[in-house]
Amino acid sequence: MGELADRLERLTVRETSPDGQIAATRDRNQVTLRFHEGAYRSYTESALAGQLGDLARSVRAGCQRGYYEVIGDVTGQPVSAGEVERELDGRERRFYEAQRALRVETSSVNGWITVETEGLDQWRVRIRDGALRALSEEQFISEGVAALGRLLTAYHDRDRELRDEFFDLKLPEGSKLPDENGLPGGTEPAAGSEEGGRDGRFWY
Known part of the structure; x- marks a missing residue:
């Protein structure tokens, strides 16, 4: 693995919700959530849905920011999105423009949480x-992160179809596109309650 691919693989992003009560970490294609005590x-x-939506946007922005910082460090040519x-x-x-307009919505397995992105x-x-009455904190985190994993999987499937449509790649069903650095696209669910994904240049 080259330096660029290795640095991107090790990129870690940490963000907190606007109220400071929820922490999210994106590390090696896995996303974890943690609530402050109580x-x-x-x-x-x-209220919680609003905080989580804003937190998702912050993690996304942090991933993009970190991505271009690594590109600049390795190439010696600073660049921004x-x-x-x-x-x-x-x-x-x-x-x-079509990629940015992609709308995907999925729900957790038990239907408690629905996540939508454009x-x-x-x-x-x-x-x-x-x-919040029915689920313990641990159960809620498991539901939420699983819902995110399902959404990213669905998004990457749609993204693959879009790339094929625009660039006539003739990809076989279920294949994963490399990004411009040779890194595989798609999502990599982790064991337990942690799932995450990567989206080439504009990865999560």
Whole structure:
């Protein structure tokens, strides 16, 4: 594995919710959640859903930021997401715009939590009424992270189809696209309650 791929593989992102009560860590394609002591039982379903949606956006932004920082460190040429976007034209720009417009929605296995994204930049979380009474903190985290894993899997499937549509890659069903650094795309569910994903240049 080259230096760039190795650095990206080891990239860790840590973010907290706007109220400071929930911490998320994205490490080696796994996402974990942790509530500060006593915080879980202090929320209503709607308030917690809002905090988690904002936290998802922060993790996404942190991943992009870290990605381009690593690119700049390794190549010696600082670059930002905005600069990359401005350089796109023609088919690449149309693909990027279609990618950002991808809408995906999935729910946890037991239906307590629903997660929706548009292009991995916009996030919305819905929590079914009664979930916080019915689920322990550990059960809720397991449901939430599993819902995220299912969403990322569905997103990457749609993204694969979109790339095939724009670039005529003729990919076999279930194949995973490499990104421009040779890193495999797709998601890698981890054992237990931790799941995560990667999306090439614009990975989660």
